Amino acid sequence: MAPIAHLDIDAFYASVELLRRPELRGLPVIVSGSGPRAVVTTASYEARRFGVGSAMPTSRARRLCPDAVLVAPDFAAYGAASKEVMALVREAVDRVEVVGMDEAYLDLAELVAPRAAMRRLVNAIREKTGLECSIGIGPNRLVAKVASDAEKPRGFVCLTREQACARFAGHSPGLVPGIGPKTVERLEEMGITTLRALASVPVQALVARFGANHGPDLQRRARFEASARLTTSRVAVSESRETTFDYDISDSAQLEEILGDLAGQLCERLAKQDRRGRNVAIKVRLSDFTTVTRARMIPLPTNDAQVVTQVARELLREYAPARPVRLLGVRVASFQTAPADPDADQLALPL
DNA sequence: TCTGGGGTCCTGTTCCGC
DNA sequence: TCTGGCGGAACAGGACCC
Numbered sequence: 191m192a193p194i195a196h197l198d199i200d201a202f203y204a205s206v207e208l209l210r211r212p213e214l215r216g217l218p219v220i221v222s223g224s225g226p227r228a229v230v231t232t233a234s235y236e237a238r239r240f241g242v243g244s245a246m247p248t249s250r251a252r253r254l255c256p257d258a259v260l261v262a263p264d265f266a267a268y269g270a271a272s273k274e275v276m277a278l279v280r281e282a283v284d285r286v287e288v289v290g291m292d293e294a295y296l297d298l299a300e301l302v303a304p305r306a307a308m309r310r311l312v313n314a315i316r317e318k319t320g321l322e323c324s325i326g327i328g329p330n331r332l333v334a335k336v337a338s339d340a341e342k343p344r345g346f347v348c349l350t351r352e353q354a355c356a357r358f359a360g361h362s363p364g365l366v367p368g369i370g371p372k373t374v375e376r377l378e379e380m381g382i383t384t385l386r387a388l389a390s391v392p393v394q395a396l397v398a399r400f401g402a403n404h405g406p407d408l409q410r411r412a413r414f415e416a417s418a419r420l421t422t423s424r425v426a427v428s429e430s431r432e433t434t435f436d437y438d439i440s441d442s443a444q445l446e447e448i449l450g451d452l453a454g455q456l457c458e459r460l461a462k463q464d465r466r467g468r469n470v471a472i473k474v475r476l477s478d479f480t481t482v483t484r485a486r487m488i489p490l491p492t493n494d495a496q497v498v499t500q501v502a503r504e505l506l507r508e509y510a511p512a513r514p515v516r517l518l519g520v521r522v523a524s525f526q527t528a529p530a531d532p533d534a535d536q537l538a539l540p541l
Numbered sequence: 542t543c544t545g546g547g548g549t550c551c552t553g554t555t556c557c558g559c
Numbered sequence: 560t561c562t563g564g565c566g567g568a569a570c571a572g573g574a575c576c577c
Contacts, residue, residue, distance in 0.1 A: 228545070249543085290548095403551075430548075431547090
């Protein structure tokens with residue numbers, strides 16, 4: 191078996207903030223925006239003890255932990271820190287799949303002593319960047335990922351597939367990536383509340399409930415069966431800009447103006463990358479949180495802000511929101527095919 | 542308690558051409 | 560000529576992830 195490691199930087203954004211502001215060490219720190227509708231992006235482990243967690247409304251986090259220090263996110267700083275860490279990772283291993291700013295999968299197949307190499311990598315990251323991370327090692331991405339989560343922070347867990355099955359048998363299926371809250375709820379309705387139960391239920395029951403693909407996939411995940419291969423390069427298939435308003439907006443002229451701003455930002459970025467798409471879409475979230483998307487294919491690929499703005503405004507007019515709007519977004523997709531990427535060895539389409 | 546922003550992938554439906 | 564089946568593309572929505 192070719193081992194895979196999953197590396198995850200502990201409380202990444204909060205940890206970067208603590209490096210810059212050592213006086214905050216030991217205090218509960220919450221990285222979050224400041225508006226009335228902000229949510230927590232990361233909480234330090236001190237804040238987590240109060241029940242504060244990612245994606246929680248900041249208003250609620252403040253109630254749970256009134257003494258927490260709120261810090262506004264600084265994505266440029268996190269990007270720089272992430273680059274430093276990933277450079278060290280690439281020094282240690284040839285094949286790396288970076289997932290977001292704070293995570294990566296590492297192909298350990300070429301290493302003679304993979305565990306020792308990962309220990310050295312963790313130490314190098316700590317010495318050179320001041321950041322701590324957790325490592326999981328397993329025969330595939332699923333085992334590696336769950337293992338890296340199991341003993342955070344500063345975890346170092348190495349498991350075979352069978353050990354993973356045994357160790358997490360009594361846990362909720364939601365422990366496994368790809369099984370979210372909605373699926374957990376539906377499984378509970380079937381009386382399935384543990385990974386053990388999900389792994390052993392007759393697959394037909396899952397097919398009946400979740401369909402011919404998703405059903406068997408859930409069971410494979412519960413058995414920690416997954417691909418051991420990494421995707422070492424990816425090309426984005428869409429790009430978008432969206433914003434949630436502090437207060438809902440009903441005025442259509444104002445909404446159309448905002449759409450123009452978002453399209454402008456998005457197209458500026460697309461132009462810098464010399465990317466053009468044929469699919470223009472809007473996203474509208476209403477005051478009752480219902481979310482609607484509307485999309486249209488246009489004849490020629492574009493990154494022209496005027497074109498994108500016009501299509502987006504037409505889509506908004508046709509939809510004519512029946513309630514005040516809390517979020518508005520613009521997306522461009524169906525990009526012109528990019529030049530062939532020789533490193534894209536995992537991207538061949540199934541026939 | 543009141544839910545961000547940026548993405549990916551999957552599924553079901555509808556439409557259209559053959 | 561009419562009809563049905565089929566497959567692909569487009570579209571909408573939803574679940575999920577960081």
